[in-house]
Structures are given as C-alpha cells and as structure tokens.
Amino acid sequence: MSERSSTRRHAILQAALGCFAQHGVEATTIEMIRAASGASTGSLYHHFGNKERIAAEVYLEGLRRFRALQGEYLAEAQTLEEGIRAIVHAQVDWIAAEPDWAGYLFNHRGVLAQEGRESAYREELQGAQGPVSAWFLARLPAGQRLRWPAEAYVALLVGPVHDYARHWLAGRRETSLVVLREFFAEAACRAVGLTGPD
Amino acid sequence: MSERSSTRRHAILQAALGCFAQHGVEATTIEMIRAASGASTGSLYHHFGNKERIAAEVYLEGLRRFRALQGEYLAEAQTLEEGIRAIVHAQVDWIAAEPDWAGYLFNHRGVLAQEGRESAYREELQGAQGPVSAWFLARLPAGQRLRWPAEAYVALLVGPVHDYARHWLAGRRETSLVVLREFFAEAACRAVGLTGPD
C-alpha cells in the first residue's frame, strides 16, 4: 500500500478534519486528533511529522476529492454554458455533500503556506487548474480572447456560491444552498455574459 | 469621553488589527498587542476583559467603518442599478483602502460567537442590514417581489468581489482588485438580471 493511501493515514486525516471542522485548526490539539483517530501520539508524528503537515495534508486531500468531482461534472459538459453550470453545480453539490471538507477548503488555504514547503505543494495545487482553464479556453468563440484575467471570471462563477455557503454552513442562512443550485448557475451564466435577463 | 471613543481604546484596537492582519488572530499574543499599542497588559484587560473580546471589538469597529462608507455610497444612488453599483464599489474601495480591516472582516466573523455574548453583539450586527434592504426593496419595480431570499441576491453582488479579494490580498492574484472595479460592478448588474450581455 503506497504511503499516500495507507488506511491509517486516511483515518487520521478524516479524524483531523472532524476536529478542525468542530473546533477550528488552532483550537484542535494533537490529543484531540489522537483520541478521534484512535492512533497514538507517536503514530501521528511518524506519519506526518508535525501538526502543520496534518493540516496541509487534510487540505490537499480535500482538494483532490473536490477536483475529482468537478472533473466528472465537467467531463459531461459540451458547451461553454454547460461548462459554467458544471462548475457551479460541482461547487454546490460538493459543499452540500461534504460540508466539513468544503468549509475547511474555504477557510484554510493558509495552511499550505509553510516555511520551505511551498514548492512541494505548488505542483499539487496547480495540477488541476490547467485542465479546467484549457477546457474553457478551448470553447471560447473563435478568435475571442479574455479581456480580463481568467481568475476574475472564476470569481464570478464561484464567488456567490462560496459567499452564500459560508453563511449557510455557519447557520446564518435559512434557505438551503441546494435549493439555490439553479439560481446560482443561471446567475453565473448571466454574470459572464452568456445569457441575458429572463 | 465615552467608553467607546476613548483614545486608548482606539489605539489598542488599531494595534490589534495590525497584529491580527500580520499574524492571524490565534498567533497574535497579548504581548504583541501590548507592544504595538504602547499600553500595559493590565490596561488591555482593564478595557477589554480578554483577548477574545478584543478580537470581537476589532470586528465591530471594522463593521462600523465599512457601513459608514457603504452608507455614503448608497446615499448617492438613485436607481436600482446605481444601488447595485454602489454596493460593489463600496466593497472594492473599502477593500483597497483598508485591506487589513477588510481582510479581518472576511475571515473572522467567528470571533463574535462567544459564549453568552451573542445577544450583546446581535443588535450591533443587525442594525445596518435593515436600512440597506429597505433601500433596495423600495426601489423594486412596482408589484415585484423577490423570488429568492434577499441574502441570495446579496451573494451575487459581493461574492465575486470577496472571492477575488481574498486571493488578491493573499498575494495570489496579479491584477489589482481596483482595476476590476467596473468589471465586477457590471457583472453584478448582469447577474441579478438588470442588464443583458453587452
């Protein structure tokens, strides 16, 4: 069994996520993760080296899972509009299905900013941005180029969902994000200028 | 001098914000705030009681400042579209002018969730949501009602700006948020369905 896929490793990451979601990363102690995972303190350090790395690995694991989902959705899309809807749907469905993972990814990008390990994470981080960007660029109307940075358009798609989801996950919104799935998908299409007012 | 406007209090809050912005709330120690503010440890506790309350007061102070700015912008708007642009512009200009305050407000809503003090903060929090909502509701086309919760529309306006700003403030975006001011304003108008594709 490869290092990354060890059962024990996954159990620890899942337990850590639960603690992080419940108490926050800083307030989570190694002892909490130990108790939740059933591992020993020494085992945690054997596998991950220190707490910061656990937090980073949880982040990367979540990212992999989200990207797998997003990839599936995008694979079924043909047109630009379908692609945009796929992005929004992937966000909504992922957040609703895995609120802990989603909430963690929202708020803890910073755990990857570790002294001397940035390069180790960069590859992992950028690996999946390329294909998605390529997917969309390949479907732009012939000869058209983006007037603004691609990231600005990405913000139009995912920003509203994320903003609403943050509040919803924190219990500050009554209406489920799931109910607003199409609302946000259509708004995204309009925002990027693909469709006009109803 | 009223309690809220004491010079010393403001110096402490400003110093605390600086520390929070630089190191994060958890990693900021009382000693850091003490050194940055010039106050004594005892004085910090005399004024705020504990670190958590300092964090909460910084949040509320930031909220007051942002709302003051947003109020000015909205006061000059007449039409619905102008209102939406005012909201987006207020966000962009506030974030660009006060990146520390803005970054803090983005990521630390949670500091208000304090055992037994929620009611003390609720009033302050809700105080300014009313007027803004009222402004927009009063300008809806006659007889029209919102199909979705008001907060969902709010997410369309501020979500993209926030999403982009988070990355930009963290140094992960090259293009300044300021450059994208009109891009996000127009996208917001389109997203809510006020304007069609160019």
Add this chain to the structure above:
Amino acid sequence: MSERSSTRRHAILQAALGCFAQHGVEATTIEMIRAASGASTGSLYHHFGNKERIAAEVYLEGLRRFRALQGEYLAEAQTLEEGIRAIVHAQVDWIAAEPDWAGYLFNHRGVLAQEGRESAYREELQGAQGPVSAWFLARLPAGQRLRWPAEAYVALLVGPVHDYARHWLAGRRETSLVVLREFFAEAACRAVGLTGPD
C-alpha cells in the same frame, strides 16, 4: 474620631471579614473588599497600606471583640469551676454568635506574622492573656502550683470546643455546638481534674 474607630475603617473590616469567610484570605481580592465595603481602592490603601494589614486588623478586631465577651463572662465567675465554665461558655457563645469572626480567628493566626510588624502586634496580643492567667492563678488552692505550662491547661478547656466548632462551621457536624455547651463545660472541668465522673 480616632483612627481606630473611624466608621469607614469598621465598614471595611467588616466587609473584609465577610469576604475572607466566604472565599478565604488568599482568594479574596482587594477588588472584592472594595465592592463589598463600598470604598474605593485608593481608600483601602489610604487606611490600611496593603492587603496583609487589612487581614491583620481584622484579626485584631476580632480578638478585641472576643476578649470583651470573655471578660464579661469571667467577671461574673467566683470559683475556679465557674471560671472554667465561663471560658468554655464564652467560646461556645462567641462561635455561635459570630461564626465568621470565630472561624477567622481559628484559622488565620498567621496573618499577624508580618515582616517587621510582629512587635507592633505583640503588645495587643499579650495584653489580655495576663488578666485571665492572673484570674486563675489567684484562685488556685493555697500553695498549689501548676505542674504543667498554663497553656497546656488552656488547651484542655478550649481544644475540644475548637475542634468540634471547626467541623461544625464547615458543615461537617449535624449537632449544633450550642447544644453541646454544657457537655463541653463539664468535660473541661473533669479534664482539668476539678470534678470526677458523674
């Protein structure tokens, strides 16, 4: 009004006693005494100099009160046995009437052991031991001298009452000390050898 009898001083001492009785001397803060007495922090220090002195003055004030009571009881006694009963009765009645003062005197003799102030307290402490000793010595059978130190006999008289009272005041005895008033008086007479078994 003399320094010792100032109204404010007495209010502070009484308030301090209440705090000491409820929380213990160490756990009582100047702030508690301030709140309970209605005085200001500065006033406490103006009158007493520091916390240790407050504790000492409370002790001395209690001692004065107890001795006044004991003196009254002893003044009415004629024989040796009546004197012994007077001592025991004074203890029981004082403890029952002023449990806070009594409990404080039991457990906080140490507050008088202050660097450089022992001589200041010695006079006060010894002032009243003389008369009582003299009272008893004057009534010993002609030519008889005590075989053991006077303090050993004192322990026979007050020891049982104090021992029981400590537990009773702490809520660990059901039967009231008052009910045992004569029991302890008679036992004291027997213990010193004045009376035989019933």
Add this chain to the structure above:
Amino acid sequence: MSERSSTRRHAILQAALGCFAQHGVEATTIEMIRAASGASTGSLYHHFGNKERIAAEVYLEGLRRFRALQGEYLAEAQTLEEGIRAIVHAQVDWIAAEPDWAGYLFNHRGVLAQEGRESAYREELQGAQGPVSAWFLARLPAGQRLRWPAEAYVALLVGPVHDYARHWLAGRRETSLVVLREFFAEAACRAVGLTGPD
C-alpha cells in the same frame, strides 16, 4: 507499578508537602514543586492535572499514613481506657514524628472541597472512620449508649492535643508536645469520664 504507588508520584507529593509546609499552599507555586521534586512542569500536570489536585492528593496521602499509625496503636489496645490512650498517643506521636504532614492535615481539610470531586474523595475519607467508631462502640459497657454524638467525644480526645500542637508547631509554645503526651492522655480519660481526679 500501580498509579498510586509510582515513584515519581510519591516524589512529587513529598516535595509538594515540603513546599506547602514552608510557604503555605497558596504561596507555593508549581515552579517550587517542580524544583523541589525534580520533575518537569508537564510531568506534574500529567500526573495530577492541576495544583488543586496535588494539594488534595497530599492530604489523602497524609491521611492514609496517619490512619495506618492509628490503626497500629489501636490494635494493641484492649480496654476502653487503653483505646482512648491509643488515640491520644497516636496523635501526639504522629504530630511529633511528621510535623509537616500533621500540620498540613490540621489546616487544609478544605483542599478536598473541589468542584465536582467531592464524591471521589468521600469514600477515601469515610473509609477509616467506621472501624475506629466500631472499636469503641463494641467496648462500651453493656447496654450503654452514647448520650451525645460520637464526634463530640472525639473532640474531647483530640481537641486539646490539636490545639496545643497548632501553637507548638508554629513556635508559640516552649514545652514540647511530646513532654505532654501522658498529660493529654490522662486528661482525655478524665474528660470522657473514665477516671476521676487523681
């Protein structure tokens, strides 16, 4: 090695007692105990959880030791009078042999009054009262019942010794408690009515 008998634990308790005896419980800092015991701060907390628990465990350990001694003395007694002498002798000898432990037991019964742990200590506390009471009740003259609570008689036995010992241990008595061993034993017999005046 069982938890209670760990070498490290005992070293900590003994060191703590020394500090408590010298400076008082409140004035003793964790750092003092750490230095005196040779353990690390973390180890103190690993074994006892907090300072309050250390104080309580010292108390219980002292109680166990005293009861062991008292048990030995009582085991050799046959008659009621011998039993009473055994109780007094055990007190005197224990106080003289272990003045620190004895002084601590006198003055710090309160350390067991800890939020939520009273029941944990109750069993330990009551464990040894039963056998002693039973010993005496079994030797009462046939058909005789105590007119007063057993604790009142206990006060007659130990009260004088404790009263004198408090002062003696504090350096306020010249005559050694040991010299008064028989004086207090005989006085105890007289006090409970077993023997008359000489």
Add this chain to the structure above:
DNA sequence: AATGAATGAGCCTTCATTCAT
C-alpha cells in the same frame, strides 16, 4: 481624604514535540 485607571511582575496551565522502550 478619595478616586479609579494604569501598571507589570508573576502564576497556572497548555500543548506541540521528543524519545526510550
């Protein structure tokens, strides 16, 4: 005499990390 905001030394406790078994 009174006031109370300010001071800062010092304490209890936590917790990431190590390492002998």
Add this chain to the structure above:
DNA sequence: GATGAATGAAGGCTCATTCAT
C-alpha cells in the same frame, strides 16, 4: 511501526499596588 510518559517554552490572565487628579 507503535506507544505514551516526559519535556519545557510560551501564553493568557490576575491582582496587589501606585499615582495623577
């Protein structure tokens, strides 16, 4: 690979005391 007792640096907070008004 696993274990968990031990470590000790560091942080939040308290509180007796001072002093300008």
